[in-house]
Amino acid sequence: MxxxxxxxxxxxxxxxxxxxxxxxxxxxxxxxxxxxxxxxxxxxxxxxxxxxxxxxxxxxxxxxxxxxxxxxxxxxxxxxxxxxxxxxxxxxxxxxxxxxxxxxxxxxxxxxxxxxxxxxxxxxxxxxxTDDVVALPDGGKPSPTLPENWRTVTRPDRRVFQRADHDHYIVLGEGTDGWLAVLCSQGDRAYPAPLASRTVSDDADVERAIRALVDESNDLIEPPEGEC
Incomplete structure (x- = not known):
């Protein structure tokens, strides 16, 4: 203070x-x-x-x-x-x-x-x-492949991409059939709520899946054209 x-x-x-x-x-x-x-x-x-x-x-x-x-x-x-x-x-x-x-x-x-x-x-x-945190454990860093309002941080078991201007973040971790990327929102809940997800095979473009979830985040919070 x-x-x-x-x-x-x-x-x-x-x-x-x-x-x-x-x-x-x-x-x-x-x-x-x-x-x-x-x-x-x-x-x-x-x-x-x-x-x-x-x-x-x-x-x-x-x-x-x-x-x-x-x-x-x-x-x-x-x-x-x-x-x-x-x-x-x-x-x-x-x-x-x-x-x-x-x-x-x-x-x-x-x-x-x-x-x-x-x-x-x-x-x-x-x-x-202090150990019970999902996103931004060290403040995050800009990602060259994502918009400026997103930050990325690497953790031992997963990567987290945090949106700076809204309560959205993407968690990338190992799934049963490759990589699993999940778009989440914490909101008022005790546990994060999944909003969308992508399953990516080991030889696929993981960054492309992350960018697709970023686009979904925009679609979820931005009003349609013509609406205020």
Whole structure:
């Protein structure tokens, strides 16, 4: 967060960086005012709004929520990670897992009718989920064969192509009859949802299959001609 050094984001040092505490204690609190969810960063005496996190993912423009796995909690998970770590990549990679393990469990119980979440608790939770990431483990790199809004990264068991401007990514791994390329979307789900796939034989053009799935991604999110 502001006032602290940025966290390193390379795959080799990210887990270690997230395990370190901030120099100063950080605490967030959530409660309701006339039924509206309100989240405060008590350390900075500021209200946390979805505005900054909406530049990363768009799940709930109308506001935050907690206590279940849905759009509002997903936006809060991204907003909290972005505010605490001040790192867009970390927020984008881990907000779904953070929502499922932390935000979905928050409740406004007790006389104060609010929840509290400390920086130490965030660090502890992130230490358990930093290996549970599908896309962009090291930020990705441009691919000479794909459009500029796609990034590619090689992992030991598969290659991942992440779309930078939308919640789409392509996973390439070994299938039963060759290579299997799957276009996925995380959305509000605990597990990625497959949108399209291609099975490619070992001697076929794998890059061509990837480009075909990129085109399918465009078809899924871009409106037909003549529509706004």
């Amino acid at each position: 502001n006032g602290n050094a940025r966290r390193p984001t390379s795959n080799a040092v990210q887990a270690e960086a997230l395990a370190k505490s901030h120099d100063d204690p950080v605490e967030y609190v959530g409660f309701r005012v006339d039924g509206q969810a309100v989240v405060l960063n008590l350390t900075q005496h500021q209200r946390l709004t979805p505005d900054r996190s909406l530049d990363v993912v768009t799940h709930s423009p109308t506001g935050f929520e907690w206590g279940y796995t849905g759009s509002g909690p997903a936006q809060l998970a991204c907003g909290l990670l972005l505010d605490y770590y001040d790192d867009t990549q970390v927020a984008r990679e881990h907000y779904i897992a953070f929502r499922n393990r932390v935000i979905s469990q928050l409740k406004c119980d007790g006389p104060a009718a609010c929840w509290h979440l400390t920086g130490e608790q965030i660090d502890a939770a992130m230490a358990t989920i």
